[in-house]
Amino acid sequence: MTEYNKSVFQGIVVLNEKYFPSTWNFTAKVGATSFSLQVIKCLYENSRYAGLILYKRDESLAYPVVEEKYIENHPVITLRFNFKMETHLIETALESAIFKIVIRSSYFAPPIVYYQTDTLLKYHPQQVPGCITHHGPFVDDFIKNYSATESYIAFENKEKACHLAKLQKEGLTALKQKENIYVLQHSELQKTYITKNGFDQRNIFRIIPPISLPNVKDITLRDEILQFIATKKDEMLLISTAARVDYFKNFDFLIKVSVKILEDGMPLKVLIAGDPKDKEENRIALTNLIPDYLKEYFLVIETLPQNELYSLFKLCRNQATFVCTSRYETLGITPLEAALIGVYTVIPNSKLVEASRYFSEEDKFYYVSDQLEDILKRIYEEKRYIGNHQSLNISELISYKYFEKSLLKSLQKIEQKFSSELVLVN
Incomplete structure (x- = not known):
């Protein structure tokens, strides 16, 4: 467990269900998943992990469905929804999922919600602080440095590139509009992109990426x-x-x-x-x-x-x-x-x-x-x-220990910043 000035908070992680691993011996399909799992590990080892919200789109539903389950060391709430539903219904469901975890938690501390991606940011409740690492690749930044034609190749085709660009733009809009959402900066590339797109630099907290020397005991190779x-x-x-x-x-x-x-x-x-x-x-x-x-x-x-x-x-x-x-x-x-x-x-x-x-x-x-x-x-x-x-x-520059210390310190600052701004509003 790392040493840091202990501010009271508990972390809730929101993850796309299809990226949650069935085994820990896996290769993450996207970097954001690997990063999110390290966030869970850090919170858990430092007694700050309240639970996990796994979301999944379900086009057969007319209303969101929130259910409780348990997956080995993970208090889990599943959230089923689709984007055809009215915004307030998804907002209410997400808020319900967050507070179900808070109620089940033994920490009795204010929650901070960590999002793997910006998919659910616009539905995040106002009374709870949230944060995101905001991984790329960013379509319009790629186009700026390469070309639109190359982006169609990189993102498989023109339709997918344009669709992802639209989603990323919506995500950035939600990020800027939500005053209680903060960014955990893991790269200068990420910081440069979001600040150029209008995000307040004061709501960015730098963390060291969670990369460390793996402990390989047994050699396993075909x-x-x-x-x-x-x-x-x-x-x-x-x-x-x-x-x-x-x-x-x-x-x-x-x-x-x-x-x-x-x-x-x-x-x-x-x-x-x-x-x-x-x-x-x-x-x-x-x-x-x-x-x-x-x-x-x-x-x-x-x-x-x-x-x-x-x-x-x-x-x-x-x-x-x-x-x-x-x-x-x-x-x-x-x-x-x-x-x-x-x-x-x-x-x-x-x-x-x-x-x-x-x-x-x-x-x-x-x-x-x-x-x-x-x-x-x-x-x-x-x-x-x-x-x-x-x-x-x-x-000397990067390690899990540095990540752990920087993450906990950043979450502490987020909790303090959110609480102080809440007092000023009230």
């Missing part, structure tokens, strides 16, 4: 991966993993550069993991970029569950290089985890990839094939993947 990473003495191993294979992750850039390095005669192996096992079309598209005579040097597989991912990183510590080629990341959890474990990591030199702020200039590259090629060849020649200099530097 034979296919174990055989592939068993490199020869003079071979270099590159790793790049993500929950999804999409335009954001830019894996095709890594493949293009790797093919060129192999054609230049440098011994290399490349492991890429992403997308669920049953969604293989994007992995097939990546594999098709590789010349047949070089395919034996690549392994493109489905995304790895957490225990396998951390096992991979532990086995490859001081032996491999993790390559992040993302075009846009409001944080970038996986490259930071890889670096903390001891897998030497390189990352784009871009203000649009938040994790790059934690890396030194010598570990960064611009989106130019020759630059990435040169830095990888230099790593190979100098064997820079051996040693813990990078991981030590990053561990």
